[in-house]
Amino acid sequence: MIDVIIGGAILGAIFSLIAVGLNLQYGVTRILNVAHGEFLMLGAYVTNIFFSYYGLNPLISLVMSGPVVFILGILIQALIFRKIVSISKSAEELEFRSLLACFGLLFVIQNMVRAVFGAMPISNTYLTEAIFIFGERFQINMIASAIMSVAISIVLYLLLCSTKIGLALRAVVEEPIGAQLVGVNVQKIHSLSFGLSVLLAAIAGTMVSMIYTNINPYIGPQYTFIALAIIVLGGLGSFIGSLAGGFIIGYIYYLTLKIEPLMVMAIIYLFLIVFLISRPRGLFGR
Amino acid sequence: MLEKKIKANVTLLLSVLALLVLIFAPFFLADYHLSILRTVLLWLALTVSWHFFSGLTKYVSLGSAGFFGLGAYFTAKYLELSYRGYFPLLPMPLIVLLAGLLNFALASAIGLVTLRVKSIYFAILTFGISEMLRNIFQWWEIRITGTRGTYLPILFDSGTIYYSILITTLAVFVLTTILRKSKFGLALKMIGGCEETALHVGVNATLFKTMSFGASAMCIGFMGGCFTTRFAYINTDIAFDPLFSFLPAVMTLLGGAWTIYGPIAGAVLLSLLEEYLRVAYPYHFLAIIGFLLILIIMFMPNGLMGIVEKFKGKFSKERINP
Numbered sequence: 001m002i003d004v005i006i007g008g009a010i011l012g013a014i015f016s017l018i019a020v021g022l023n024l025q026y027g028v029t030r031i032l033n034v035a036h037g038e039f040l041m042l043g044a045y046v047t048n049i050f051f052s053y054y055g056l057n058p059l060i061s062l063v064m065s066g067p068v069v070f071i072l073g074i075l076i077q078a079l080i081f082r083k084i085v086s087i088s089k090s091a092e093e094l095e096f097r098s099l100l101a102c103f104g105l106l107f108v109i110q111n112m113v114r115a116v117f118g119a120m121p122i123s124n125t126y127l128t129e130a131i132f133i134f135g136e137r138f139q140i141n142m143i144a145s146a147i148m149s150v151a152i153s154i155v156l157y158l159l160l161c162s163t164k165i166g167l168a169l170r171a172v173v174e175e176p177i178g179a180q181l182v183g184v185n186v187q188k189i190h191s192l193s194f195g196l197s198v199l200l201a202a203i204a205g206t207m208v209s210m211i212y213t214n215i216n217p218y219i220g221p222q223y224t225f226i227a228l229a230i231i232v233l234g235g236l237g238s239f240i241g242s243l244a245g246g247f248i249i250g251y252i253y254y255l256t257l258k259i260e261p262l263m264v265m266a267i268i269y270l271f272l273i274v275f276l277i278s279r280p281r282g283l284f285g286r
Numbered sequence: 287m288l289e290k291k292i293k294a295n296v297t298l299l300l301s302v303l304a305l306l307v308l309i310f311a312p313f314f315l316a317d318y319h320l321s322i323l324r325t326v327l328l329w330l331a332l333t334v335s336w337h338f339f340s341g342l343t344k345y346v347s348l349g350s351a352g353f354f355g356l357g358a359y360f361t362a363k364y365l366e367l368s369y370r371g372y373f374p375l376l377p378m379p380l381i382v383l384l385a386g387l388l389n390f391a392l393a394s395a396i397g398l399v400t401l402r403v404k405s406i407y408f409a410i411l412t413f414g415i416s417e418m419l420r421n422i423f424q425w426w427e428i429r430i431t432g433t434r435g436t437y438l439p440i441l442f443d444s445g446t447i448y449y450s451i452l453i454t455t456l457a458v459f460v461l462t463t464i465l466r467k468s469k470f471g472l473a474l475k476m477i478g479g480c481e482e483t484a485l486h487v488g489v490n491a492t493l494f495k496t497m498s499f500g501a502s503a504m505c506i507g508f509m510g511g512c513f514t515t516r517f518a519y520i521n522t523d524i525a526f527d528p529l530f531s532f533l534p535a536v537m538t539l540l541g542g543a544w545t546i547y548g549p550i551a552g553a554v555l556l557s558l559l560e561e562y563l564r565v566a567y568p569y570h571f572l573a574i575i576g577f578l579l580i581l582i583i584m585f586m587p588n589g590l591m592g593i594v595e596k597f598k599g600k601f602s603k604e605r606i607n608p
Contacts (some may be wrong), residue, residue, distance in 0.1 A: 104578075108580070110573075129603065263421070266421035274371070276403055
């Protein structure tokens with residue numbers, strides 16, 4: 001019982017971090033980046049490699065790789081998606097074209113990582129000592145990564161609520177044209193949201209690399225679809241929805257994992273499908 | 287009028303010529319080239335089937351892999367079970383037909399519930415359904431039958447494989463062309479243009495969308511069914527490969543979605559390129575395909591047919607205003 005409560009919460013914390021990034025970026029740009037999980041996978045690889053070759057603490061390597069990943073996101077937005085926005089005639093066309101382009105990006109990143117590092121799963125051994133909570137055994141790294149994820153989500157929430165840039169981001173999510181009218185530089189906000197979401201994915205990747213031992217080039221899409229299910233569940237553009245949805249999906253994932261590990265992704269897809277059909281605005285959406 | 291007639295005759299002549307070449311191909315092509323040709327035919331039929339629903343109604347489906355896989359799996363399992371004596375061994379075309387009908391039933395049921403979800407959500411939804419089917423099949427194999435994949439007991443020679451694919455491709459072509467040129471196709475185009483208007487003039491949009499989704503899935507299922515003839519072994523990763531979902535969409539985009547020549551041109555070109563890359567760069571070909579995909583989307587907004595039209599427009603303009 002304790003094991004389900006805490007195990008689900010650990011997964012939920014990390015899942016919501018993944019979903020928050022994707023939700024922010026989709027809400028702002030209306031480009032559904034299905035390669036989101038690929039950036040998570042990149043983050044996990046970078047952390048693992050720094051750790052196993054240089055013995056670098058994953059949390060410190062995050063500080064170093066974070067800005068690089070952020071700029072990578074901005075570059076991808078500037079090089080690919082700005083052009084696609086300019087050639088699309090309608091919002092629907094933009095969504096469709098950018099969706100396919102993101103799938104292209106997914107193939108590129110996935111196979112480049114495989115070409116460089118091989119398909120063998122890698123793992124690290126950072127903080128694998130055990131800790132006992134109410135008699136249940138957990139590894140410290142799991143607890144640490146869950147706490148870190150929640151902390152980052154809270155910091156992000158505070159930034160979105162209290163800073164001027166956060167206000168501009170929220171304005172673009174709610175009223176893209178109105179935001180432009182009151183002088184928000186939408187172009188800049190789009191770049192920023194892309195960079196931020198990629199950065200959040202990479203951070204989540206670090207967390208995932210601390211928990212799981214089978215980091216391989218193909219783990220990305222799984223997390224993208226978990227994040228999508230969370231966004232659909234929590235509502236598009238709703239920060240609180242993503243957090244809550246993350247924990248709900250986290251618990252569902254953990255429970256299914258306990259009962260029938262082979263059905264985990266099928267259950268996630270089922271949730272995605274059922275919610276898309278019955279309540280596309282989500283539990284917390286307007 | 288005369289020009290139109292000449293054009294129609296030229297098109298007819300070219301199609302008959304192409305058909306003759308395709309029919310007699312096994313007599314002058316080596317096995318390897320024949321296998322390339324059948325891959326091109328497969329992608330051609332998949333793209334045409336995809337275009338019949340998604341190109342006309344503008345509901346973008348990324349679930350083709352699910353229907354292809356279901357068709358392929360049904361056929362493979364049926365062959366296996368009938369070989370073991372559980373089912374009567376039916377002639378191959380009949381099994382493929384059954385696979386298609388199964389797809390039609392499933393897709394119609396799915397369409398009935400999902401086709402009110404618009405735009406990108408529909409794409410995600412169909413992709414989710416396809417991945418879920420793959421997961422369920424995987425679970426079923428591991429937990430229930432305790433196997434991984436299926437070995438096909440009956441092997442076909444390359445001529446039989448080629449003709450079965452050629453005949454199915456032709457059937458798909460004829461079926462979708464007849465439907466597209468009928469009132470049914472007109473209604474679909476109208477839904478694609480503006481669904482509200484279509485509803486106002488009395489088109490039963492739900493019925494037409496569901497039926498065409500079903501018909502498109504049925505054609506994809508036919509292809510999945512007859513393509514199993516080329517395998518000796520099949521598993522969920524082969525049958526439900528997400529490429530079956532993306533490439534038809536990309537091929538249509540590459541050619542240009544508003545005319546039927548677009549998907550045809552796109553499918554032939556991209557499948558040949560894919561086949562070449564697969565052989566030349568076996569380890570990097572997916573990365574190259576992904577890169578090409580991005581480039582196509584960025585730099586060819588109207589596809590190959592857009593470029594053709596552009597040149598045509600240029601020439602005729604010059605003729606009118608020298």
